[in-house]
Amino acid sequence: MRNKSGSATAATASTSFVTIFKPNPGARLRLFCFPFAGGSSASFRSWISEFPLEVQEITELCAVRLPGHEMRPNETLASHIDPIVRELLPTWAAYGSLPFVFFGHSMGTLVSFELARELRRWRMPGPVHMVVSGHRAPQLPDPRPGIHALADSEFLEALRSYGGTPDAVLENPELIQLFMPVLRADFSVCETYKYRPEEPLDCPITAFGGLDDPTVTPGELAAWKAQTRQAFSLRMFPGDHFFLRSSQTLLLRMLAHELKQVFRRLR
Numbered sequence: 001m002r003n004k005s006g007s008a009t010a011a012t013a014s015t016s017f018v019t020i021f022k023p024n025p026g027a028r029l030r031l032f033c034f035p036f037a038g039g040s041s042a043s044f045r046s047w048i049s050e051f052p053l054e055v056q057e058i059t060e061l062c063a064v065r066l067p068g069h070e071m072r073p074n075e076t077l078a079s080h081i082d083p084i085v086r087e088l089l090p091t092w093a094a095y096g097s098l099p100f101v102f103f104g105h106s107m108g109t110l111v112s113f114e115l116a117r118e119l120r121r122w123r124m125p126g127p128v129h130m131v132v133s134g135h136r137a138p139q140l141p142d143p144r145p146g147i148h149a150l151a152d153s154e155f156l157e158a159l160r161s162y163g164g165t166p167d168a169v170l171e172n173p174e175l176i177q178l179f180m181p182v183l184r185a186d187f188s189v190c191e192t193y194k195y196r197p198e199e200p201l202d203c204p205i206t207a208f209g210g211l212d213d214p215t216v217t218p219g220e221l222a223a224w225k226a227q228t229r230q231a232f233s234l235r236m237f238p239g240d241h242f243f244l245r246s247s248q249t250l251l252l253r254m255l256a257h258e259l260k261q262v263f264r265r266l267r
Contacts (some may be wrong), residue, residue, distance in 0.1 A: 017067065017088055017091050018063070018064055018065070019041045020063075020182045021048070021063065024048075027058060027060035028058045028059075028098065028107050028266070029057055029060070029101065029262065029263055029266070030062055031048075031059055031062065031102065032062045032063075032112070032127075033062070033063050034064045034104035034105070034109070035063075035064065035105070036107050037183065037190060038183045038186055040069060041063035042240075047252060050252050051256045051259075052256055053173050055256045055259050058263055060261055062100075064088070066111070067088070069182060076176075077185045078105075078189065079185045079188035080192055081114055081192075081193055084111055085115050086118075089115070092115075092124060093124075100128065101127055102115075103131040103149055104133060106133070106135050106241070107135070107186055108133075109132040109134065110135055112127075113132065127200075129203055129204050129206070130204070130206070131258060132206070132207050134209065134215075134218050134241055134242075136237070137226065137227060138195045138227070139223065139227075140220055146187070147187055147191070148184050149188075153179075155183075201222045201230075203230055204230040204233075205224050205231075205232050205233075206232075207221040207232070208243075208244075209234075210242075210247075211236050211237065211239065211243075212238075215241050218234070218236060235254050237250055238250075
C-alpha cells in the first residue's frame with residue numbers, strides 16, 4: 001500500500017525494480033541508488049539509517065534492482081544497456097510524485113545516466129541532481145581491454161584485480177558458477193556501451209571518485225562536467241575502485257550534504 005505521496009507504508013516495499021527498505025511517508029525527496037556490476041540492491045540497505053536525522057526525515061532511499069539480478073531467473077539478464085533502460089523505464093511512473101536524485105556506482109552510474117536521458121526523451125520527470133561515482137564520463141572511450149568474453153580462469157583473475165567480488169565467492173566453485181552469468185553480463189553492459197551524443201542534462205552533477213582507483217582517473221571524472229548545463233563538482237575519497245565501501249562513512253556524509261543542498265534548492 002502507498003500513501004498519497006507515493007511512499008510505501010509497509011516495513012519494506014518493492015515495486016517492480018525498486019526496493020524501499022525503510023519507507024518514509026513524510027519524505028520530500030527520493031534517492032535512487034544503482035548498484036555496480038555484480039552488486040545488488042541490498043548494498044544500500046543500511047545507508048538511510050546512517051544519514052543525519054535531518055536527512056532521514058526528508059529522504060526515502062530507493063534501491064534499484066537490475067533486471068535478471070538477485071535470483072530472478074524468470075527475468076532476462078541483459079548484456080547491453082538499452083534493454084536494461086527499457087525495462088526500468090515503466091517503473092518510474094510510480095515515483096513521479098516526488099523530486100528524486102540518482103546515485104550510481106561504476107556500472108550503476110552508466111545505467112542511471114542513460115535512464116535519465118531516456119526519461120527526458122519520453123518527457124517524463126528526470127532527476128533533480130545526479131551523483132555519478134566510480135565511472136569515467138560516458139563520452140570518453142574505455143582505454144582498458146574488455147574481460148567479459150575471457151575464459152573462466154582469466155575472467156576470475158581479472159575480477160580479483162577489480163577487488164569488488166569477495167574471495168568467498170571467487171574461491172567457491174558453486175557460488176562462482178551461480179554468479180558468473182550475472183558478472184559476465186554486467187561487464188558486457190559496460191564494455192559494449194556506445195555513447196550517443198545528446199544535449200547535456202538540465203540537472204547538476206556531482207562526481208565521486210577514489211584517489212587510488214586504478215580504473216578511473218580524476219580527469220576522466222572531471223569530464224562529466226560536459227554532461228550538464230548546471231553546476232558540476234568533483235569529490236575524491238581515500239580508496240580504490242570500491243571506495244564506497246572503504247570510505248563509506250565519509251561518502252555518506254558527502255552524499256547527505258548533497259541531498260541537503262538539493263532540498264534547499266527545491267524549497
